[in-house]
Amino acid sequence: MTDRHERRLTADDVAVGETGPEVVVEELEREDFVRYAGASGDFNPIHYDEPYARDAGNESVFGQGMLTAGFASHMVSDWFGMDRVDRFTIRFQSRVFPGDTIAVTGEITDVEDGDAAAVVTADLEATTDDGTVVLSGETVASIPRE
Amino acid sequence: MPSKSLDELEAQVGRTVTTVEDLVVEPGKVEEFARAIKDDNPAFRDEAAAREQGYESIPAPLTFTRTAYFPRYRPDGIGLDHGFDLGFDQSRVVHGEQEYIYEQQIHAGDVLSGKTTLVDVYERDGSRGGTMTFAVLETAYRNADGEHVLTERLTRIELAAQGDDDD
Numbered sequence: 206m207t208d209r210h211e212r213r214l215t216a217d218d219v220a221v222g223e224t225g226p227e228v229v230v231e232e233l234e235r236e237d238f239v240r241y242a243g244a245s246g247d248f249n250p251i252h253y254d255e256p257y258a259r260d261a262g263n264e265s266v267f268g269q270g271m272l273t274a275g276f277a278s279h280m281v282s283d284w285f286g287m288d289r290v291d292r293f294t295i296r297f298q299s300r301v302f303p304g305d306t307i308a309v310t311g312e313i314t315d316v317e318d319g320d321a322a323a324v325v326t327a328d329l330e331a332t333t334d335d336g337t338v339v340l341s342g343e344t345v346a347s348i349p350r351e
Numbered sequence: 352m353p354s355k356s357l358d359e360l361e362a363q364v365g366r367t368v369t370t371v372e373d374l375v376v377e378p379g380k381v382e383e384f385a386r387a388i389k390d391d392n393p394a395f396r397d398e399a400a401a402r403e404q405g406y407e408s409i410p411a412p413l414t415f416t417r418t419a420y421f422p423r424y425r426p427d428g429i430g431l432d433h434g435f436d437l438g439f440d441q442s443r444v445v446h447g448e449q450e451y452i453y454e455q456q457i458h459a460g461d462v463l464s465g466k467t468t469l470v471d472v473y474e475r476d477g478s479r480g481g482t483m484t485f486a487v488l489e490t491a492y493r494n495a496d497g498e499h500v501l502t503e504r505l506t507r508i509e510l511a512a513q514g515d516d517d518d
Contacts, residue, residue, distance in 0.1 A: 209392075210392050210393065210394065210400075210404060211404075230389055237387075237389075240386070240387045241387045241388070243383075243387070244380075244383045244384045244386070244387035244388075244418070245384065245387065245417040245418055245420065246417065246418050246419075246420035246421035247417065247420060249441075251442075261442050261443075262513065270445075270446045270449075271414060271417050271446070271449070272387070272388065274414050274449060275384075275387070275388025275389075275390070275412070275414055276388060276389065278388065278390075278412055278413035278414050279388060279389065279390040279392075281413065282390065282392065282412070282413060283392070286404070286405070287406075287410050287411075287412070287413055287456060288405070288406060288410065288456040290413060290453055291452070291453055292450070292451065292452050292453070293413050293414075293450070293451045293453075294448070294449070294450040294451075295448065295449045295450070296447070296448045297445070297446055297447060297448065297449075
């Protein structure tokens, strides 16, 4: 198990302003969109058929929004652990194109202390290397006292 | 504008349709999904690693139920519009927002079913003219024991058509 996947976060470790473990996906390729189509069942041709995507007014094919959401879920899972996540909300802001590098970050905006757990709210954001926000979101997780 | 009027869409709000049947969370599919989202967590690949991290067995990634779109898990006649007659022009449809509310951890081996309710439809002016139409679809997933494991809320948007500017 790598350090990233150790699950030692307790309620004592969380505070407003703390940031999560950044996830960076380098230089997306068309192949990544095809692989996500095959894994997810989203076979909308706008993600892999260049003439179709251009006819619909796009500069090229672009990634599935849910692929970017998957990158965001990776960050949230590493940060809190999947079984502690109560809510995960994603708003798709912009498309991701072949060649884009995506970084996902998160920051805790609220902590409500309870007897058994702290309920943490965090803002999420995925940006491309030129600073375009492609996804924004929020997650709520219950982090046990110990 | 969709080929349906807002009145026709609003008449469907509150309707519930069975949209997912026998979605088996297969361990190989979990691994394939994790690879596609580039998540290297060994918990998605190996039962022992999953247990070491405190999961009962291999956990499903947070967005795994996107795989419910595979035809094998869809009852006949259920497509992208989840069985609702929205009349959206699919070439102009974008995915605006997605929300997951988790009730229980989903693991490999679980068998899920889902029922989708159209919870809201509304229109907004497009930023470059025309009308955008929003549909909010909420899917409640249950496991084989009938326990509610997940609620998924999807907002689909039909963008304004090019040339709608003069509407």
